[in-house]
Structure formats: structure tokens, C-alpha cells
Amino acid sequence: MPVIVMASPKGGVGKSTCAVLLASEFARMGADVTALDCDPNKSLTRWASHGLPKGVTLHSDVGRSELVTTIKNSDGDGKIVIVDLEGVASQLVSRAISQADLVIVPMQPTALDAEIGSEALALVKEEEEALSRTIKHAVVLTKTSAAVKSRVQKELENQLRGAGIDMIEPSLVARAAFSELFAYGGDLTSMLNNPNIVTGGKVDKALLNAQAFAEAVYERLK
Amino acid sequence: MSGSNRLAGLTARPKDTDAAEVRKIDEVGEARGFVDRTPRKKPGRKPSPRTYQLHPKVLPMVGEGIAAEAERLGITQGQIIEQMWANYEQKR
Numbered sequence A: 001m002p003v004i005v006m007a008s009p010k011g012g013v014g015k016s017t018c019a020v021l022l023a024s025e026f027a028r029m030g031a032d033v034t035a036l037d038c039d040p041n042k043s044l045t046r047w048a049s050h051g052l053p054k055g056v057t058l059h060s061d062v063g064r065s066e067l068v069t070t071i072k073n074s075d076g077d078g079k080i081v082i083v084d085l086e087g088v089a090s091q092l093v094s095r096a097i098s099q100a101d102l103v104i105v106p107m108q109p110t111a112l113d114a115e116i117g118s119e120a121l122a123l124v125k126e127e128e129e130a131l132s133r134t135i136k137h138a139v140v141l142t143k144t145s146a147a148v149k150s151r152v153q154k155e156l157e158n159q160l161r162g163a164g165i166d167m168i169e170p171s172l173v174a175r176a177a178f179s180e181l182f183a184y185g186g187d188l189t190s191m192l193n194n195p196n197i198v199t200g201g202k203v204d205k206a207l208l209n210a211q212a213f214a215e216a217v218y219e220r221l222k
Numbered sequence B: 001m002s003g004s005n006r007l008a009g010l011t012a013r014p015k016d017t018d019a020a021e022v023r024k025i026d027e028v029g030e031a032r033g034f035v036d037r038t039p040r041k042k043p044g045r046k047p048s049p050r051t052y053q054l055h056p057k058v059l060p061m062v063g064e065g066i067a068a069e070a071e072r073l074g075i076t077q078g079q080i081i082e083q084m085w086a087n088y089e090q091k092r
Helices: A015-028 A043-049 A064-074 A091-098 A111-131 A151-162 A176-184 A188-193 A203-221 B019-031 B060-073 B077-091
Strands: A003-006 A032-037 A056-059 A079-084 A102-107 A137-144
Touching: A003 A015, A015 A032, A015 A043, A015 A056, A015 A079, A015 A102, A015 A137, A015 A176, A015 A188, A015 A203, A032 A043, A032 A064, A043 A056, A043 A176, A064 A079, A064 A091, A091 A111, A091 B019, A102 A111, A102 A203, A111 A137, A111 A151, A111 B019, A137 A151, A176 A188, A176 A203, A188 A203, B060 B077
Parallel strands: A003 A079, A003 A102, A032 A056, A032 A079, A102 A137
Antiparallel strands: none
16 A cells, blocks of 8 residues: 655645645545654654544654664555655655655745755655656645635746646645644544534634545545 | 545555665765754763762771771672671661
8 A cells, every 4th residue: 555755854834734634534534544753843643642533553753764664564455654754854754755655745835845845856856766766746735825826826836837746736725723633633524523622713624625635645646 | 535445446566675775765865965864872981870889998908908808708898888887877
């Protein structure tokens, strides 16, 4: 089963959010998901400390030396492996990319995110050449506006598409529910059905966005 | 998106995971600045565990006397000091 790697040498772009949304949505679909938390900030571990959705297993503190073996051991029939990486340019990132069936590079629609994120895209290309095989990769824009698409976002999308980069649609909209998953644990469905959880955001819209995102990722794994 | 049958059809591509392959990937990454950033352990010798060892400085003839008495009794100098301490505690 496929290995999905969230990669960007920039921090705060939404790698962990993407990882949590995919892990919970694929688990809801019936997959046995193994999430690897390779980020020293332990975002996934914090999310898991409040309760993991059914079907998700988490491995914390996966370092450079044990990454390849852990991915290999986690892989198997009916399993999806999701790797959340640290937001720095490290060997851990390059090793994870080499084991990926799909590399997702999250970016906020800003010039800085695009510039730093493009380092990950360039690394994927170089690893493809070194390994003489293709490594599927795509960019997802994160924390986008729900109301309007900014001029910067439109320009960025055009530039990336012009460079032949696969863009995942839909982008992930800035939703309070996404960030609050790390405070409440579980998934968006449980958040929606729990009247005790006060999010201050539209969980139903967030859930639809996450489901469409997971569907778009699924299409790339086929 | 529902049903697990669709996911069951997903497959992974075979990947090499041998040491040579990993080394090659490390070299490609390093050339682009993706270097080993594993936190280094604190250098130097680790502190010894507490063994309650004493290092008293005494006059030469006292030191020789303790050593000779320990040898005569077939015990360690530490055991003599323990006995001396027990006597001291009793008399205090």
C-alpha cells in the first residue's frame, strides 16, 4: 500500500494538518493507516494524545536512522503509511522522499512559501534522476481564503502549473476546525457530532473540504 | 468517498532500501542542503554513578596503619572506615 510523505523545508505550511486530515479520512474509508511523526515538534503525537480515530496507528519520534526500516515494517496489505516531516532541510526529508509513492508539498499562497517549498520539489526531481524512477509529487495550497482567491494565489497557481507541477484541488481553506483537531484529537466527523466541542468555525465545511482533499489524493494513488 | 474496496486496490511501488541506495539519496540531499540535522549528543565522558567512594587525605602513618590493619583483618579499608564510623555514632 502507498506511502504518502508531507514534505517542505519550511515550517508552518500545514504538513501536519494535511497528515492528520488524510490519516483520519483514509481511516474512515476503512484503510489501516500508520502515521509516522518525524517532526520534533510532535504535532501528530499531540493530536494523538487526545485520542486517535479508529484505524489509525501512530509511531512517534521516528528519526533519520530508523525511518526507512519503520516505513518498510509499517507497509503491508490494506495499509497506508503517512509520514509527517520536520520543517527543515534535512537528510530525514530526503530519505522519506525516496520511500514515497506520493510526496505532497503543502504551501501557503505566499511568495516565501513557494520559494522554500520549491526546494522540496527540486529535491524530488533530483532523487528521481538518482533512482531512475518517478516519484509522484503534488503541491497543495493551504490556509487559503474561503471567500476569494487572492491575486497572489492565482499567480502562484499559474506559475506552478506552468512549471508542470501537479496541483491538488481543492486547496485547504483556513478553517478553525483544522487547527482545533490538534486540541481535541479524533477526526472532523467526531468533532461535528460532539455537541461539547466548541470550535468557533464551520466544521461541516471543513469536513467537506477534507473529504474532497482526500479524494483528490486518492486519485493520485491509483 | 466511501467504502474500503477502493482503497484495497491501491498498491505501493517497490523501492530499494539497501544501504547503497540510502547513501545515494543522502548524497543527493546533501548537495541541495538537506543535511544530517540529527541532534548531537553532549560530548565528553558521562558523569560516573555515585559509588560513595571517599578520598580522605590523612597523615602518612595513619594511612599506613589503616592499610596494615585492613590487610591483617582481611577486609577493605572502606570496611574499617565503616566500623570507625559506627563506633563514632555510638559514642556521639
